[in-house]
Amino acid sequence: MKNTLIAAHDPEGVGLAAVQVGINIRLFIIRPKKREKIKIFINPEILKIESGTKSKTENKQKVETKTTLEGCLSVDKIWSEISRPQKIHLKYQTIDEAMHEEWFEGFEAVIVQHEVDHLDGILFTRRALEQNTTLFEEKRGKLHKIEL
Numbered sequence: 001m002k003n004t005l006i007a008a009h010d011p012e013g014v015g016l017a018a019v020q021v022g023i024n025i026r027l028f029i030i031r032p033k034k035r036e037k038i039k040i041f042i043n044p045e046i047l048k049i050e051s052g053t054k055s056k057t058e059n060k061q062k063v064e065t066k067t068t069l070e071g072c073l074s075v076d077k078i079w080s081e082i083s084r085p086q087k088i089h090l091k092y093q094t095i096d097e098a099m100h101e102e103w104f105e106g107f108e109a110v111i112v113q114h115e116v117d118h119l120d121g122i123l124f125t126r127r128a129l130e131q132n133t134t135l136f137e138e139k140r141g142k143l144h145k146i147e148l
Helices: 001-005 106-119 124-130
Strands: 015-017 027-030 041-050 053-054 061-063 063-073 077-083 089-091 099-106 135-139 142-145
Touching: 001 015, 001 135, 015 041, 015 106, 041 106, 063 124, 077 106, 077 124, 089 106, 099 106, 106 124
Parallel strands: none
Antiparallel strands: 015 027, 027 041, 041 089, 053 061, 063 077, 077 135, 089 099, 135 142
């Protein structure tokens, strides 16, 4: 899996779930930046999504989300803007069998959610359809809207 992630260059690989390479276990790896060490997550579970501020009119918690362009090593040359929470609390096991709970923010939080989705059988294209966002196909370095 590490070799597959490192070898991905167009697009650059930042995460890979075991199911993407035909291994049916709840494990994924991430490497948000090229020079970072690859992190391994076994049996991950999102425990909490950080709430933002309370809406004064509805008195409900609003989750802070950010929309970013996502792609996937399993869905070549397809992209979409996906909105995801920017802070999550994850419980997981490492390769040395130690249990951890950790908060992830920003780009790392997005990667973790994308990979947990893979483990749950969800591709980012499903998120795009749920969020009613446009899917794009990359052709010769340019994005072209996919008509559904």
